[in-house]
Every structure is written in structure tokens, then in C-alpha cells.
Amino acid sequence: MRVAVVGTGYVGLTTAVCFASRGHQIKCVDIDESKIGKINSGVSPIFEEGMDSLLKEVVESGRLTASSDLGNTVLDSDLSFICVGTPALEDGSIDLSQVRDVSVSIGKTLKNHDRRYVVVIKSTVLPGTSESVVIPELEENSGLKVAKGFGVCVNPEFLREGQAISDFLNPKNTGIVIGESDTESGDVLAKLYTGFNGPVLRTFLRTAEMIKYARNAYLAKDVSFANEIANVCSAFSINYLDVKKGMELDSRIGEGRFLSAGLGYGGSCFKKDVLALIKKVESKGIEPKVLKAAEEVNEIQPSVVLNLAQKALGNLNGKTIAVLGLTFKEGTDDIRESRAIKVVELLLAEKASVTVFDPKGMDNARKVFGGKVDYSKTTEEAVNKCDLCIIATEWPEFGNINLFSGKDGLIVIDGKRLLDYNSIPENIKYYGIGFPILDK
Numbered sequence: 415m416r417v418a419v420v421g422t423g424y425v426g427l428t429t430a431v432c433f434a435s436r437g438h439q440i441k442c443v444d445i446d447e448s449k450i451g452k453i454n455s456g457v458s459p460i461f462e463e464g465m466d467s468l469l470k471e472v473v474e475s476g477r478l479t480a481s482s483d484l485g486n487t488v489l490d491s492d493l494s495f496i497c498v499g500t501p502a503l504e505d506g507s508i509d510l511s512q513v514r515d516v517s518v519s520i521g522k523t524l525k526n527h528d529r530r531y532v533v534v535i536k537s538t539v540l541p542g543t544s545e546s547v548v549i550p551e552l553e554e555n556s557g558l559k560v561a562k563g564f565g566v567c568v569n570p571e572f573l574r575e576g577q578a579i580s581d582f583l584n585p586k587n588t589g590i591v592i593g594e595s596d597t598e599s600g601d602v603l604a605k606l607y608t609g610f611n612g613p614v615l616r617t618f619l620r621t622a623e624m625i626k627y628a629r630n631a632y633l634a635k636d637v638s639f640a641n642e643i644a645n646v647c648s649a650f651s652i653n654y655l656d657v658k659k660g661m662e663l664d665s666r667i668g669e670g671r672f673l674s675a676g677l678g679y680g681g682s683c684f685k686k687d688v689l690a691l692i693k694k695v696e697s698k699g700i701e702p703k704v705l706k707a708a709e710e711v712n713e714i715q716p717s718v719v720l721n722l723a724q725k726a727l728g729n730l731n732g733k734t735i736a737v738l739g740l741t742f743k744e745g746t747d748d749i750r751e752s753r754a755i756k757v758v759e760l761l762l763a764e765k766a767s768v769t770v771f772d773p774k775g776m777d778n779a780r781k782v783f784g785g786k787v788d789y790s791k792t793t794e795e796a797v798n799k800c801d802l803c804i805i806a807t808e809w810p811e812f813g814n815i816n817l818f819s820g821k822d823g824l825i826v827i828d829g830k831r832l833l834d835y836n837s838i839p840e841n842i843k844y845y846g847i848g849f850p851i852l853d854k
């Protein structure tokens with residue numbers, strides 16, 4: 415199938431590369447010329463496991479090209495994915511300007527399109543958006559009617575950064591959700607997913623939109639629940655990880671992958687999606703109590719780490735603190751809404767001298783912090799420079815106790831509970847989220 419992918423960020427690029435790897439002819443569109451140049455030379459603009467090699471392969475095979483020419487790309491395709499950003503506005507509500515702009519442009523092009531076309535919204539949009547924004551713009555600008563001249567689908571994306579390609583190609587744990595304006599359009603999209611190993615749910619447009627928010631909100635509230643219990647455990651001098659093990663024995667709770675204690679949820683999705691849903695729900699006169707609580711707890715977590723640092727060192731003014739990990743999770747270079755960034759900001763506000771290190775996130779961090787922090791080249795360098803070190807992202811390499819044990823008297827705050835606390839040597843002072851405050 416000839417497919418256009420509009421927006422080549424984490425979602426668009428993954429969508430494009432994965433469908434191209436399945437033999438489809440993909441044309442990407444972006445307004446960012448630097449991304450287009452990189453993609454056409456087979457170089458990924460983002461760090462994502464396996465992306466470099468797969469992108470190179472599909473570009474060299476001629477199955478994927480990129481340009482800034484939306485009109486001709488749409489004319490040359492049978493279906494387009496809208497994968498542009500839907501960031502939060504200042505007040506937390508959703509900014510739909512990118513989605514609206516692209517809908518207008520596709521609509522204008524559809525005037526001259528000689529076949530029935532399908533527009534698929536992959537960007538995360540609130541329930542009702544396809545019907546109140548995308549379809550009206552497409553109809554008005556094309557002069558065509560939905561379900562007749564063109565079809566619309568909502569196909570929310572469930573990939574996790576760090577394993578985006580494998581998640582996309584193997585949706586057996588996430589499923590494929592297709593909201594559809596009409597059966598014919600849903601059939602076209604379902605056909606595109608032929609051979610993908612995952613259950614397919616076909617439903618109404620707004621139901622598909624809601625499913626994405628319900629899933630993100632559910633997981634966000636799990637993270638905040640775990641963090642609240644972890645904070646309580648610390649205060650009662652209980653190790654939360656032992657409590658977590660006990661909780662997981664209950665099959666109703668199960669594996670509890672979102673019960674890890676840490677700095678809270680970060681990344682480009684959870685926070686903005688929870689905030690957008692809160693705003694939307696409030697506009698309907700409903701009080702979203704659980705959603706608000708999830709957000710409130712999440713906002714507390716970075717300051718839990720700050721409090722531990724102050725407990726260990728007293729006044730932080732002039733103290734050198736190393737923050738290990740800046741990305742919002744391991745396996746990505748994405749620092750959007752990273753809790754590690756928040757921790758650095760809190761430390762700087764206390765006039766601490768901060769050195770940072772991240773295996774993949776340094777370039778993006780430089781854009782945020784400029785000259786405000788020191789940049790270490792390795793974990794070892796950061797540890798050697800500091801009085802206290804904070805593990806802020808769960809990169810596996812930070813879980814090696816030998817990195818810390820060579821420095822007598824080092825204070826380690828394990829913001830991700832990565833270290834095996836049973837093997838912490840006596841010469842290190844260990845603190846952690848959900849770790850007994852009075853012990854060790």
C-alpha cells in the first residue's frame with residue numbers, strides 16, 4: 415500500500431519504518447528540514463533501539479522517503495497517518511493546532527485526489543476530536559463528505575519509547591485499536607496491519623480516542639499509587655520493595671510492572687494526557703478525582719529526592735551533586751517531562767553545583783540546561799566529582815554497585831531503586847525512594 419506519514423517524531427518515524435519494513439511504500443512528511451535530510455540519508459534523528467539499521471535498510475531499498483511536500487505526498491498515497499504532536503498548552507489543555515493544520519492541508523489536497531482516501535489519526539487526541547476538528551476541516555477544505563469521498567480512522571499508538579520498534583511490530587501485548595468512520599475505511603487500515611501479531615479491536619472513532627487516554631491514565635495512577643505507598647513505607651521504616659513482592663503474590667495485582675517506586679512518571683505522554691483529560695472531564699462538569707490525585711502525587715516525587723539529599727548533606731549550597739540519568743526512561747534520548755530534569759532544577763534552586771551524565775540524553779539536556787550544569791563524560795567521572803549522587807533514570811549500567819563502592823563515604827540516593835540494597839557496602843551511605851529512612 416502507498417502510505418503517507420505526516421510528522422516524523424518518535425511515533426511517525428517508527429510507524430513509517432515499521433510499515434516500510436513490511437513491504438509498504440512509505441512517504442514521510444515533516445516541516446523540520448533537518449529531520450528530512452537525516453531520514454533521507456538513512457540516519458535516525460532519534461535514538462531508539464534498532465532504528466538506525468532498520469531505517470537505513472528501508473531507505474536504501476527505496477521503500478521510504480521523506481520530504482516537506484505534504485500535497486504531493488498525499489496525492490501519491492492511498493492512506494495517510496497523522497502523527498504530529500499534541501502538546502499541552504500552559505493550562506494543561508491540549509494544543510490541537512498541529513492536527514488542525516495537517517487536516518486543513520490534507521483536505522485541500524483531497525480536492526484533487528481521484529480515489530477514495532483514508533486519513534488515520536495516530537496522534538493522541540481527546541474523545542470527540544476526530545468528529546469536531548479533523549472531519550470538519552477535511553470536509554470543508556475538500557468539498558467531500560466523510561464516509562463517502564474519504565474515510566477517517568483513529569488508530570492510537572501504544573509503543574513504549576526504548577522498545578518502539580519491537581512494540582510496533584509485535585502488538586500482541588497492546589493490541590491494535592481501530593476507530594472508524596465507516597467499515598470500508600476500517601477494512602483498509604485493518605488490511606495494512608495484516609501479518610501483525612496482535613488482537614484487533616474495531617470500534618467508534620471517539621471510543622478509540624478514549625481507549626488511549628483510559629490506558630495512559632490507568633498506568634499513571636498505578637505509578638502514583640506505588641510511589642505514595644513507597645513514601646509511606648519509608649516513613650514507617652519499611653522497605654517498599656519487600657512490600658511490592660508481597661503485593662505481587664496476589665494474582666489480582668499480578669506482576670505489577672507499574673508498581674515500581676521512583677521519581678514519578680515522565681515522558682511526552684502520561685503527564686500531558688492526564689492533564690488534558692482532567693481539563694476535558696472538568697468541562698463536562700465531572701470532578702476527575704483519581705486523575706487529579708495521580709498528578710498531585712507525581713508532582714511530589716522529585717522533592718522526595720531533594721529532601722533525602724538535604725537530610726544527608728544539610729544545606730546544599732555549594733555541594734557537588736551528580737545526577738545520573740536525564741532521559742525520562744532508559745533506552746531513549748527523550749528528556750521530555752523527565753523527572754530527572756525536575757530533580758536537577760530543584761537542586762539548582764538550592765544552589766547546589768550539579769554535574770550530570772546520561773548515556774544518550776546529553777545533547778537534549780544541553781538544550782535545556784546550557785551552562786547551568788557541569789557535563790560529565792562518564793558515570794565514573796560524575797561519581798568522582800561529587801559529594802552525593804542521585805540515580806534518576808533506570809539505565810542498567812547505573813545498577814552496578816562497583817561504580818560507587820570505590821569512593822569511601824559516598825552518599826547515593828537511588829531514585830529508581832536500581833541497586834541491590836542487600837549488597838550495599840558499609841563505606842556507602844544509601845538512600846532510596848521507599849527505602850527505610852531510619853535504616854543504614
Ligand code: NAD
Pocket residue numbers: 420421422423424425426443444445446449497498499500512515516536537538539571572573574575682683
Ligand atoms: P514529536 O514531537 O516527537 O513529533 C512530532 C513531529 O511532527 C515533529 O517532527 C514535528 O516537526 C512534526 N510536525 C509538526 N507540525 C507538522 C506539520 N504541520 N506537518 C508535518 N509535520 C509536522 O511527537 P511524538 O512523540 O512522535 O508524538 C506524536 C503523537 O503521538 C502525540 O500526539 C503523542 O501524544 C502521541 N504518542 C506519542 C508516544 C511516544 O512515546 N512518544 C506514544 C504514543 C502516542
